[in-house]
Amino acid sequence: MSRIEPNTHQPKDLGADGAHIPEASSNGVLVIRFWREYQGPGGFRARVSRTADVARKPRNSSLVSSIDEVRHLVETWLQECATQ
Numbered sequence: 001m002s003r004i005e006p007n008t009h010q011p012k013d014l015g016a017d018g019a020h021i022p023e024a025s026s027n028g029v030l031v032i033r034f035w036r037e038y039q040g041p042g043g044f045r046a047r048v049s050r051t052a053d054v055a056r057k058p059r060n061s062s063l064v065s066s067i068d069e070v071r072h073l074v075e076t077w078l079q080e081c082a083t084q
Helices: 067-082
Strands: 029-036 044-051 060-064
Touching: 029 067, 044 067, 060 067
Parallel strands: none
Antiparallel strands: 029 044, 044 060
16 A cells, blocks of 8 residues: 655645646535444445535534535536536
């Protein structure tokens, strides 16, 4: 396993091509916690907690029971973040 290097990027740093990198106007976060209640079909559970902007509330949390539901929540969250 490779070592993860800390992010040393500063918002006012210049990009590789010398262009100024703009400061972030918002920061989102999404956390997925997964577990199995029992083996076999139907045992999948996940809690998806998310916000498109950590500076504002509310933060949303959903308990889901399928990979498709997780995928839908992640895609919806990314679209919300992209339109902030």
